[in-house]
Amino acid sequence: MSEETVNLTIDGQSIEVPAGTTIWDAARELGIDIPVLCHSPRMRPVGVCRMCVVDVGARNLQASCVRPCEDGMDVDTRSEKVEKHRRMLLEMLLADYPEDSARDAATGDDELLNMARDYGITEVRLRDGAAGRPAGVDLSSPVIAVDHQACILCDRCVRGCNELQHNDVITRSGKGYGTRIAFDLDTAMGESTCVSCGECMAVCPTGALTNRALADLKLEPLGSD
Numbered sequence: 001m002s003e004e005t006v007n008l009t010i011d012g013q014s015i016e017v018p019a020g021t022t023i024w025d026a027a028r029e030l031g032i033d034i035p036v037l038c039h040s041p042r043m044r045p046v047g048v049c050r051m052c053v054v055d056v057g058a059r060n061l062q063a064s065c066v067r068p069c070e071d072g073m074d075v076d077t078r079s080e081k082v083e084k085h086r087r088m089l090l091e092m093l094l095a096d097y098p099e100d101s102a103r104d105a106a107t108g109d110d111e112l113l114n115m116a117r118d119y120g121i122t123e124v125r126l127r128d129g130a131a132g133r134p135a136g137v138d139l140s141s142p143v144i145a146v147d148h149q150a151c152i153l154c155d156r157c158v159r160g161c162n163e164l165q166h167n168d169v170i171t172r173s174g175k176g177y178g179t180r181i182a183f184d185l186d187t188a189m190g191e192s193t194c195v196s197c198g199e200c201m202a203v204c205p206t207g208a209l210t211n212r213a214l215a216d217l218k219l220e221p222l223g224s225d
Contacts, residue, residue: 007075021074023064024052034077035086035115037205038154039065043163049154051115055079090116095126098133099150099208108213111205112152132209135180140190144201145207148180151208157181157200165199181208 002036004019010027017026020047027034038049045065053061064177076082094116116131130149138146151174158181161170169192173182183192201209 004223006069006073008069008071010075011077014036017069019068022056023056023067023069026074027054027064027071027077032077033220034064035118036065036154037115037152040156042052043156043159043203045135046155049089049152049170051089053085055082056185058075058136059143061085066168072086073148080142087121090119090121090153091124091126094121095128096123096130096135096149097124097152098128098147098207100212101150102145102147103150103204103207103209106210110207113206114170138189139212140188141194141196141212142190143196144194145212146181146189147208149209150206151181152206153179153181154203154205157209160199160203165197167193167195167197167199169194169203 001121004020005016006015006021007016008026009015010023011032013030013032015026015030024034024036024039024045034052034054036049036052038047039045039052046064047066050063052064054064054067056062056067056073058210074101085097093112097112103114104113133147133149135148135151137148153171158170158172162169164207169183171182172179173186174180183189183194198211201211204210
């Protein structure tokens with residue numbers, strides 16, 4: 001019995017994929033990069049960051065990492081409406097983000113800040129005073145530094161800990177604006193059952209979870225002596 005497939009068009013390119021394939025995965029097959037912060041091919045998609053939205057002609061933009069392809073679908077990943085949404089979302093995320101990111105300073109792979117640079121965002125119009133880190137910092141672990149102010153609640157650390165490593169240490173705690181990642185029953189990371197495997201730190205896209213051994217390292221600009 002042959003596998004059921006669907007045909008669709010993404011940014012003018014036609015593709016046939018197995019039924020159930022997400023738009024994000026189909027676009028990836030075509031070499032089309034759809035920005036994302038919460039998703040990783042290694043983990044179950046959850047569609048929480050909404051950075052990967054695309055225009056399929058529906059009333060609302062659709063999160064491509066969880067939206068299955070449909071036969072005859074015409075997808076636009078870079079329409080003016082889509083790009084305006086992504087830019088505004090980036091500015092909202094940056095409003096509460098620390099002005100200094102440990103990940104950006106040490107290894108240069110802060111995905112949020114790199115994405116902001118790709119969109120030409122050099123200053124945050126909606127800055128909401130995150131310099132003092134009101135959300136708090138947890139340095140109780142000898143291996144991993146936790147900066148709650150830099151957390152965007154993408155749940156990549158939760159899924160990395162629970163789905164990839166099966167340690168079941170990280171979850172969410174609190175409600176509304178006070179929501180944050182938590183360890184066990186909301187204890188300090190160093191006092192929790194965390195085994196310091198580093199998976200959460202590896203999958204984190206921001207400066208929320210970083211290697212303490214790299215905390216004092218600073219990237220030198222290209223061309224510096």
